[in-house]
Amino acid sequence: AQSVTQLGSHxxxxxxxxxxxxxxxxxxxxxxxxxxxxxxxxxxxxxxxYTSAATLVKGINGFEAEFKKSETSFxxxxxxxxxxxAAEYFCAVSDRKAGSYQLTFGKGTKLxxxx
Amino acid sequence: xxxxxxxxxxxxxxxxxxxxxxxxxxxGHDTVSWYQQALGQGPQFIFQYYEExxxxxxxxxxxxxxxxxxxxxxxxxxxxLLLGDSALYLCASSPSPGGTQHFGDxxxxxxx
Numbered sequence: 001a002q003s004v005t006q007l008g009s010h011x012x013x014x015x016x017x018x019x020x021x022x023x024x025x026x027x028x029x030x031x032x033x034x035x036x037x038x039x040x041x042x043x044x045x046x047x048x049x050y051t052s053a054a055t056l057v058k059g060i061n062g063f064e065a066e067f068k069k070s071e072t073s074f075x076x077x078x079x080x081x082x083x084x085x086a087a088e089y090f091c092a093v094s095d096r097k098a099g100s101y102q103l104t105f106g107k108g109t110k111l112x113x114x115x
Numbered sequence: 116x117x118x119x120x121x122x123x124x125x126x127x128x129x130x131x132x133x134x135x136x137x138x139x140x141x142x143g144h145d146t147v148s149w150y151q152q153a154l155g156q157g158p159q160f161i162f163q164y165y166e167e168x169x170x171x172x173x174x175x176x177x178x179x180x181x182x183x184x185x186x187x188x189x190x191x192x193x194x195x196l197l198l199g200d201s202a203l204y205l206c207a208s209s210p211s212p213g214g215t216q217h218f219g220d221x222x223x224x225x226x227x
Contacts (some may be wrong), residue, residue, distance in 0.1 A: 105157030
């Protein structure tokens with residue numbers, strides 16, 4: 001069964017500092033991996049996705065993530081945090097076995113940005 | 116271009132009642148998936164509909180059922196509501212069962 005572990009339920013960074021949100025996955029087959037962001041009282045917005053092409057994936061709002069098979073990781077980074085980045089971030093995996101396309105999410109990491 | 120729309124935005128019910136939540140997919144999308152997000156948790160997959168049939172189901176009891184209409188919109192029905200059913204219910208649509216899922220803003224269901 002596939003699963004996702006997000007290290008750190010709450011991360012605080014100063015405005016302009018590096019953002020690093022950690023995600024480790026387990027999957028029986030090469031997975032597809034996703035990062036979604038959720039602002040208060042809203043649904044999930046796709047930041048970026050890995051679908052077995054380039055291992056370094058660039059997304060919206062300056063975010064990027066690197067797929068590392070040896071570490072089973074897909075950490076999300078942004079060089080310089082902005083106040084508008086404060087939100088909850090979810091990592092998700094889809095192992096895409098035949099007929100199985102469900103997303104399995106981690107528990108989320110709440111990002112706070114300190115002015 | 117309208118995204119995924121869900122109705123209602125908020126709903127309050129009592130234990131034992133039944134509820135129906137609605138979802139209109141993004142234009143061009145034919146697949147709808149439903150997720151339950153309890154407070155402080157990540158979303159959990161309930162089921163996926165494609166071609167008006169339930170194609171895949173997560174670990175949810177039969178009290179949770181759904182429907183997809185010919186125009187690709189979908190309903191989620193929950194019977195015999197329990198306090199533990201209080202959650203944000205998210206609908207996601209995709210251009211195919213394996214396509215990237217785009218989420219609506221959800222329906223906040225509170226059970227008293």
